[in-house]
Structures are given as C-alpha cells and as structure tokens.
Amino acid sequence: MPELPEFETSRRGVLAVGAGGAVVASTPAIAAPSAVTRGAVPSSQVAFRVNGKAQALRLDPRTTLLDALREHLHLTGTKKGCDHGQCGACTVIVNGQRINSCLSLALQHEGDEITTIEGLGTPDNLHPMQAAFVKHDGFQCGYCTPGQICSAVGVLDEIRQGIPSHVQADISQAPQVTNMELRERMSGNICRCGAYSNIAEAMAEVAGAKA
C-alpha cells in the first residue's frame, strides 16, 4: 500500500512531542516510524464515588468520564450525543459543579464525588426537577433529558451561589431566577426535539419563580 509519508510523520511527531509534555502542532517533528506493539494496553487505577457509592476502576487512560460511567459502570443515563462538548447530553455533577463528562478523562477524577441522573432520583422517587420535567413535558425523545436535568439542577445552584452570567444586567448584584437567566445558563444543553419552552417552565417551578 502506498503510504502517505507526510501524514505519517506528522501524526507520530505530534504524539511523540505530546508525550514529552509540549505540543506544537504547527511544526511537526520528524520521527522515525516505530512498530506499534500489539497487546499491551496501559491502564491506570482510579477511585471516585458515583451517586454515593465508592467505585474503583482500572481504565485505559484514554477513557472519558462519560465512557467510564456508561461502558464500565453501566450507568447509561448519562448520554453521548457528540463526544465533543458541543451538546451537553453528557452533563453530570462533579463535586457540586456541572460538567460535560465527555470532555474530561476518568483518571482526572480521583477522589471526586460524581452525581449522575441515576443518583438524583428513581422512577418511584423522582427528584423535584425530574418530576417537574414529567409534569411540564420538558422532553420528547428523552435523549438529552438526563443532561438537561443535571444541568438544570446545577443552574439553580449556580444562581443561588450568586455566580454571574452573560445576560445579567448588573453583575455586581445577585442573579435572579428570570426566564432569560435560566435560558442563557441552559444554552449548553441542546434539545433537538425543541422542548425548551417546557424546560424553562419546569425549572421555574422548581425554583419557585415564574417562567
């Protein structure tokens, strides 16, 4: 097979440099091709708590927190919509903060406290936000829903903590639970079914505000 030499070297170059700790993607280093070895997959240990339960996993270091949850712990409530931090379907709460779990590696979470949708509530004992989503029909296909709910819980907490946002008129004042404030803060969670109007109402109800 005819190789594509420039592509070959640049890929390895970036990898080699990357391993050294400094990535300079625009100037690929020239490295001699080395045989890829079969079999040996490096793995590392990580321990964290998920929904209050201690978990210890040995993982390929490339494993994202999202895939650790879904593929290793079989907590598939956390969804993979894009794997690139563009859609928010993978939102979970780590140490009280919402994050895109596809954008962090599992190994970065040693000792962390992770809450997923399964940890918020169960069908028989729904979290108030989950119940409000059902009541206001804040979802359709349901795929972005766990991320929306985790994000919604996070948003109300951020407003309580006084964390400012882009749409706040005066960032020196405490943010208020307004419709625009909720919508702005939720905009990292895409819902292609278009349940936004209902989600805003569900969140407003939980926050005790008007949508």
Place this chain on the structure above:
Amino acid sequence: MKFETPAQTNPIDRLKVVGQAHDRIDGPLKTSGLATYAYEHHREVPNVAYGYVVGSAVGKGRIKSLGLDEARRAPGVVTIVTAQDAGPLGKGDRNTAKLLGGPEVDHYHQAVAVVVAETFEQARAAAALVRVDYERGDGRFDLDELLKTAPLTGGDSQEGSGSSPEHRVGKFEEAFGAAPVKLDQRYTTPDQSHAMMEPHATIAAWQGDELTLWTSNQMIAWNKADMAKTLGIPKEKVRLISPYVGGGFGGKLFLRADALMAALAARAAKRPVKLALQRPLMANNTTHRPATRQRVRIGATKDGTITAIAHESGSGDLENGGPETAVNQTELLYAGANRLTSMRLAVLDLPEGNAMRAPGEAPGMMALEIAIDEMAEQLGMDPIAFRIKNDTQVDPKTPTRKFSERNLIRCMQEGAERFGWDKRRAKPAQVRDGRWLVGMGVAAAFRNHVSRPSGARVRLGRDGVVTVESDMTDIGTGSYTIMAQTAAEMMGLPLDKVVVKLGDSSFPASAGSGGQWGAANATSGVYAACVKLREAVAQRLGFNAADVAFEDGQVRSGNRALPLTQAAQDGELLGEDRIEFGKLGKTFQQSTFGAHFVEVGVDAYTGVTRVRRMLAVCAAGRILNPQTARSQVIGAMTMGVGGALMEELAVDTRFGFFVNHDLAGYEVPVHADIPHQEVIFLDEADATANPLKAKGVGELGLCGVGAAVANAIYNATGVRVRDYPITLEKHLERLPSIA
C-alpha cells in the same frame, strides 16, 4: 379492520382518556435515565466488541488501495471489515447510495471500513491507523450550476408530499401575463441536517444465521426488510429492537451504516458488536434535507383574487435519487384558476438527500409563504385577509373533491386575536423597542394527512392489565402514551392498567414514525385490535358483542355487568388486528392546517434577530393528548426558528462535502433562542380519517414557521431577505439608519 366509510360514534368519542392531557407514561424512565437506547442494552448483550466506522475522505472517487496492517496490529483489534471482505451486499429498497463504499466511493464520509476492538478507545485509535489511498473522481457538487440543465422530474417524498414533473391547471402564462398585480420572486433554502441528539447506533448479535439488532430506528418493518435485502438473507432471520429512539426527524427512517456495519462487524468478529456513528460523521454519512432553489409567481386582480399561481423548485440528489417535493402544497393551499407547479432535479455527488421532517412542505412553505406576504403588501392588503380571500374548500384541480376538514381561516382569525395582530403596523420598520426593531409575521401551515396500515396486538392478562404490543416506535412523539390512552378508552380502564411495548419487529407491524402519520395510524391499529379483544371478552363472558359497553373496569350489557378481569381469570385473552384504509383519502383531500404567528426583534446595530413571541394555531383533527401534541408543535416551531435563522449545511463545491458537520458548526436553536411558545388546537374531529378521527401535527408545526419568522423580520426592518437562513450579514447593510 378496513376503514372504508366515515367513522360513526364509537367508544373513543367518550373521550374519558383519549383527548385528555396526560403525562407521558415513559416519563419517569426517561427522566431518571433508565430508558435504554440502542447503545445501552448491556444487560441483554454481554461480551460486546466495539466498532468504529471509517468514512471516505473524498466526495467522489475510487479506493486504489487499503492499508489495514497497522490497524490490525493495534492493541485490542478484533477484526476490520471493508467492502473487500464483506461479501456480496445488496442495497435496501429505500437507500439511494450503498451504505458500505469501496472500491467506488459515492459520497464524502460514506463508510469504507469498520474497525472492531475490545474497547471503544482501542477501536477509535486503530481506526485512525487505517490507510486508504483514493483516486479522486470528478464530482458534481454545485447545485446552481447543475440546475441550469437539470430535467423536469416528478417525485414523491413517500410522506404525503408528491408532485409530477409539471402540473398544470388552466393557462398559467396567459393569466399571469394579464394579471394587473404580479409577483415574480426567487427564494433559496439550504441543505439541512436532522441533527437528532442520539447518534445512529446499533448493537448487532448473530445466533447462527439469525441476526438481532438493537438499533435506533423510526420504521421497524422497512428496516427489517432492507437489512435482509442488503445482507441477502430471509427477512425472518432479522429482528430489530428499538424501544427508545433518541430523535429521528426522518434521519432514522431508513437502514443506515450503523446497522449494516454493526451486522457485518459482528459476523466477522463472531461476537456481538456495538457502534454509534461518531457525531462528526453523521451529516455527511447519513441523509439530509436537500437545498432548494424556488421561484414563485402570483398574479391577482386588484381586489386580491389570485388568478394565476406558479411554484417551481429545483433540488439535487445522487443518481437515482429524488427531488425535494417543495411545490406540493401549492397545488392545494390557495384558490386560483390558472396554476403551474414543477420540479427539476440535478444529479449531485453530495451525500444522499432524503426526508427530513415535513419533506417538501417545510422548504416549500418557507418560500410560498414569503411570496404570499409580499403579494399582500403589493396589493395593500393585510396578509391574513389576502389568505382568507383566496381560501379554497376544494382541491383547485378537481373542484368536486372537497377537503375533509379545512379550518385555515379559523386558525388565522383565532390566532390573530390571541396574538394581538391588530397591533401590527402594515408599514415595515415602524416599531422600536430600545435598540430593537420590532416586527410581527404570519404564515399559513399546511401538511397532508397520510393513512397507512398499522397493526397491534392487545392482551388482557389475568391480573386485569391490558398489554399493547406493536412495532410502532416512540421517537419523542408520545406513541407510548397515546397508544395506552387508546387501549384504556376502548377497554374502559384507567391508564395505569395499560402497558405498552413498542419497537420490536416480533410484534405486529405498524405504520411506524414518519410523515406525521404515526399517531393517527398507530392508535387506529390499537383500536382495531381492541375491537377484537372486546369481542373475545364479550364471548368469554357470554355477552352479545354488539351491545356491550366497557367502562370503569366493567363490561356492561343491558342491566348485566361483570368485571373485565373476570374474562381473563381462566387465561389471557388476545386481540390482534390491523387497520387498513379504503378510498376515503382519495375521495376527500385530507390535510392539516394551521397559522403561525411570530414577533421578532432585530438589533438595529448588529442585525441579530431574536424571536420574542411565537404562537401556533392548529386544526388537525382530534388531538389525542393535548400535552404531547403541544410538545410536538413547539418542537417543530423550534426547528422552524432554526431553519429561519441559523441552520445551513455549508457545501464545499470543490471537494464535495458538508463542511460544518458537527453540533458546533451546524447551529441549531438553543435555550436562549426560544421564548415561551403558545399553541392552540381547534376542536376538530375528522371522521373521514380513521376511527380516532385524528390526523397528525408533528410536521404541521414546522410548515410555515420559517416564513412567519422571515415575514416578521421584514416587518421589523423593511428589508426583505429571500435566502435562508436569515443571518445578520444578509440585511445588516440595508437596515434602517440608527439615528
């Protein structure tokens, strides 16, 4: 059950459960993360290997050589499948392009290999080591250029929207030439991507020669057949399971590469394989809504009577593909003695164009309903009054053929009142709110109703619970809930005594989810099955089936009443049937109607448009569950805002691909873009449609929204933009002066 004459009074008309707003019965599972989507059936399928699809790097060409050695040696790799070793493959009846490319490549990101490894990380890394040497071919990628010589081509979306190459009534050219008031304008709509949240995903497992697929698909029966045909195996050997579908919008109507590549990979790996199309592959690997170039001509008398109307559209698709049927609604929506519609189809080597939510009408109405707005302005008429003046209660081509129900005028009038349309200033660019130029727009909504056969099985268990089984899918549409409501109404039970099982090809074949036909037809299938079950119950209890009533858990006849559960105490009872349709859909034109109202603000300084208010009024037969139906409509309105303001697959006409192929580049509406939305359903029941007297709303809600936004922008700014999406650079320089 064959539905051949208009429905009479039947048990559904009690409307104790049907027609009532109910929370989704699948809501607690979906909101707690326990609903299992295609990639998530780890309990049913242990020991899976992971697949990762490699997409073609050229838009058109030929694979000269494949270098797989390095990938094969990569850690964890189980197998690699390409066209070289996949064995002979057919093509599904509903696919235009083959799903596995090689040696010929038909479009960019067409699958050319699947790499299977022990873990996702290994499969992904090894996929990056697959070396494909292409010979790039000359592709046809420029729609505008190719439409210059494209032939007239008819087509049918298979979703209730079809048109002949050229459709004429009267003498359009003469009448248009003679009309005292004329409009002749061109409009463009871009390629759009479904961009559903759940990627196409499948787990495939072989047991001997039998294949089971846990997949994400709207049309189970179609895809069972097309998978069998592609693999060259009997249909009976294929089973599809798709209990939850994370959005489709037409993008999951057909067999796609995730399912085929998983099946081939699992066969080669000799163990189950799961894979999902990676997000950046989806826009080019799968289907999209094709771009259109449209021309609308309207001629009218000075009092606003349309005398001539023409709508022509051009679109492109791969060889043997079809046109975007953007002119269909113009045959039916407005009166006018002289009419012309036509379509041209260019052959393009871009990815496969196909159905996306309201194929045909969605882009067609985006153009037509701007044209109507423009014409009304020329005539000095209110755009609602102009539409009302040109309403028709019959098919303009065949005046003896009536619409079964047509309440467009009421939608317009009630919407106008609710929205405060009287406050709209007819002259554009008159209203300011701080930095915002404010305007209102309206558009009609129109979409045909489609009747399709649909089957279901209902069981009455010893515990008194009724279980509904059907291969129907719930893609967010509320199928679980409305099918449960139907069975509950028919059997005289509360909703919590009904269980619904969907999306399994071992259940009776249903209408499936597409063309806004799902709700009306799938529930009619449940109705038919319940009629059978009621007969079985009556017989078991010794009643005369003709005069029994099922209510409050009791079966009554005259002054005799027995509990329903008694019928099943000696064993489960079963009813199975399917609804089939006679000619009522031909005798009558069955369509759905609505009116969309939008208020926008356009930033006087930056040209950015923000939607401030939205209202839809819909007349679509009986609304089975106002809560889930409303969600369908607000979701469609949201997609309409996307089409109006931001959605566009950018075509690289040099190399032949959609450039912005992920959710960062292909912009869809987010929370901040969408205000509170209002929906009103007119009280309507269409007895010609089916026993439920229901039609669809899921696509109606999209048709016209884009134009209503565009018309509102014009009303705000006085600048008419006819090329979607209406992004700020298209009107910024022409906006009213700021001072």
